[in-house]
Every structure is written in structure tokens, then in C-alpha cells.
Amino acid sequence: MDYFASVRAFTRVVESGSFVKAAASLDLPRNTLTKQIQALEAHLRTKLLNRTTRRVSMTNDGAAYYERMSRIMEEWEEVESELAHAQASPRGRLRVDMASATATQLVIPALPAFHARYPEVQLDIGVSDRPADLVSERVDCVVRAGKVADPSLIARHVGDLPFVTCATPAYLKKHGTPAHPADLESGHLLVRYFFSGSGRQLPVELTRDGERLTVRGKHFISVNDGNALLAAALAGLGIVHTPAFIAQSHIDAGRLIPVLEDWSADVIPISIVYSPNRHLSTRVRVFVDWMIELFRNKQQSS
CATH class of the missing domain: 1.10.10.10 (Winged helix-like DNA-binding domain superfamily/Winged helix DNA-binding domain)
Incomplete structure (x- = not known):
């Protein structure tokens, strides 16, 4: 019945x-x-x-x-x-966590369109490269780079991050332009990124025609924040290996110059991650769908 x-x-x-x-x-x-x-x-x-x-x-x-x-x-x-x-008409508070560069350079500039579409959703964005705990910090969803290791979470793939290796014109004038990844091992400085918590550095791995090299060059500065990584590169503190979206506007303006362009790096997948819930709120669902649309449009335009 x-x-x-x-x-x-x-x-x-x-x-x-x-x-x-x-x-x-x-x-x-x-x-x-x-x-x-x-x-x-x-x-x-x-x-x-x-x-x-x-x-x-x-x-x-x-x-x-x-x-x-x-x-x-x-x-x-x-x-x-x-x-x-x-x-x-979804409404209410939505707590999201994401890396600083993703927030400041990708998501926040596009938020006027989200607000126009969903004016009754209030966004609280935690901006940090430190991974958030969804349960203890009462976070609705997080934007994460790399593979999601926790099988208890739901991860929806939204896009991929291509990488670029670049430096300022002043740095290259002083130290020369590398012609091969091996050149980065001597006579050059790298601006490195390390992961909060583990302290592990993001590897610099480059491939060309089946040849794969891992660069372990010297660095003067290593940071755990995407915006700080960019700031250090713009200050001429070394060659940076970074997601292309972080550097692209500065490359377009001539403030950074790509190097080793015939070498490529593996892309890093970007996912929106949330706890499994049969009754996933509408505001979370529309934000997830909007983020997928945002990354798709970004990749099509690049």
C-alpha cells in the first residue's frame, strides 16, 4: 500500500x-x-x-x-x-574548501555568474592548500587536485590541470635559458612547491618522445601555497613548474616566459569531493554542476 x-x-x-x-x-x-x-x-x-x-x-x-x-x-x-x-531556487549556506590559487584565479572571478544564477545561495569559501576534513570541519565539498585516496568519499572529476615551466625575462637573462631538463640540475634555481602536512615536494617530471626525467634541482625557496609560488617566480627567484592557469595571464603579458616547451608534464586531475549522502542538498549539487561547467569552459577556451 x-x-x-x-x-x-x-x-x-x-x-x-x-x-x-x-x-x-x-x-x-x-x-x-x-x-x-x-x-x-x-x-x-x-x-x-x-x-x-x-x-x-x-x-x-x-x-x-x-x-x-x-x-x-x-x-x-x-x-x-x-x-x-x-x-x-536553491538557498542557504554552502561551505566549500579549495586551494588558494584555484579560488583566487579560477573560481572567485567567475562567481558573479553563479550568484546571478543562484542568488539565494551563500558561499563560505575556505581558501587553503591544506586539505580540509569534510566531517570535522563541517565542509560541504572540497575542490582537490590529484587522486582522491579516501574510498569513503565521492569524487566527481571536473577537469585536468596542464603544467607549464617558466621564469621571468630577468632571471633567464641572468642564468640563461635551459635547453634540456638536465640543465635545471646545475646553474639554475627552482621555485618549489611542498605539500602541507607531509612536507613532500611536488615532483618536476618531464617527458618527450618516451623519455621521462625527474628534476631534482636546487631551490632557494619552497612554498606550500599556489599564490606564493607564483609570487616567488615573478620575483625572479627561480624557474617555476606550475599549473598553466596560474601563470597564463603573466605569460600573455610577458612577465613570465615558458621554457622547455617541447617537454610536457602529466596533467593533474581536479575533483570536487563530498561525503556520500543519499539526500545531497540542492545547493551542493548545483555548485558541483557549475564547477564542472566552469572547468569545461576554461579548458575549451585555453
Whole structure:
């Protein structure tokens, strides 16, 4: 028995005073509505309605049942209506965590479009290259680079990050332009990135025609933040190996010059990660979909 449908059928018969009118208002065959109420009476093991050819009236049990259930049905239908509205117009607070460069250079500049589409969603963005704990920090979703190792989390792939190796014109004028990755091992400085927590440095791995090299050159400065990585490179502190989106505007402006362009690096996958939940809120869902759209458009334009 569909309990909700049966209770709704019962309350509609009481309120309309007729099986025919109730069936019409619910867009149901009268036979179906009659069976729903019979199933409800069998479930409750009591008669709810007195039916004659001319009128329908409630029994004493039916009147008591209607008094309680009509209020519940009103609340039930009100909640359904609110949820349906939320699907069309999501609202409420959304806590998201992402790396600093992703936030400042990709996501935040594009947020006016998100706000125009979903004006009732409030975004609280945690900006840090330190991985957030979704549960303990009450984060709805995070944007993460690399493979997601935790099998208990849901990860949706949104795009890939290509890398570029570059330096300032002043640095290259002083130290020369490397022609081969091996040149980075001597006579050059690298600006390195290390991961918060583990302290492990992001490897510089380059490939060409099946040849793969890992560079372990010297560095004067190593940082754990994408924006700081860019700032150090722009200060002429070394050659930087960084996601292309971080450096692209500075390459276009001539502030950074790509090197070793005939060598490539593996792209890093970007995912939106959230806890498994059958009732994933609409505001999380629309943000995830918007992020996928944002990365897709970014990759198509680059």
C-alpha cells in the first residue's frame, strides 16, 4: 500500500464530500481511489467512512483520524512544496574548501555568474592548500587536485590541470635559458612547491618522445601555497613548474616566459569531493554542476 497516497485520498474524500469529486481532483479513476481507501481501512483495521449512494460521512474513528492526519498531510505537502521550490531556487549556506590559487584565479572571478544564477545561495569559501576534513570541519565539498585516496568519499572529476615551466625575462637573462631538463640540475634555481602536512615536494617530471626525467634541482625557496609560488617566480627567484592557469595571464603579458616547451608534464586531475549522502542538498549539487561547467569552459577556451 502507498500509505501517503491512501491518506491523501481519504482526506480529499472528506473535504470534497464525494468519491467522484475527490477522484477528479486527484486525477485518478474512481476505482483506484476506492481501492486506496479500502487498503487504508484494512491497514488500520477500522472503518473510516460510511458510504451510501447519496452521501459520504465519517465514522467516529474516521473523524478522529481525519482531525490528526489532515494537519500532518498539510505539513507533508508544505514540505514537498518547499523542497520543489528549493530544487528550482536553491538557498542557504554552502561551505566549500579549495586551494588558494584555484579560488583566487579560477573560481572567485567567475562567481558573479553563479550568484546571478543562484542568488539565494551563500558561499563560505575556505581558501587553503591544506586539505580540509569534510566531517570535522563541517565542509560541504572540497575542490582537490590529484587522486582522491579516501574510498569513503565521492569524487566527481571536473577537469585536468596542464603544467607549464617558466621564469621571468630577468632571471633567464641572468642564468640563461635551459635547453634540456638536465640543465635545471646545475646553474639554475627552482621555485618549489611542498605539500602541507607531509612536507613532500611536488615532483618536476618531464617527458618527450618516451623519455621521462625527474628534476631534482636546487631551490632557494619552497612554498606550500599556489599564490606564493607564483609570487616567488615573478620575483625572479627561480624557474617555476606550475599549473598553466596560474601563470597564463603573466605569460600573455610577458612577465613570465615558458621554457622547455617541447617537454610536457602529466596533467593533474581536479575533483570536487563530498561525503556520500543519499539526500545531497540542492545547493551542493548545483555548485558541483557549475564547477564542472566552469572547468569545461576554461579548458575549451585555453
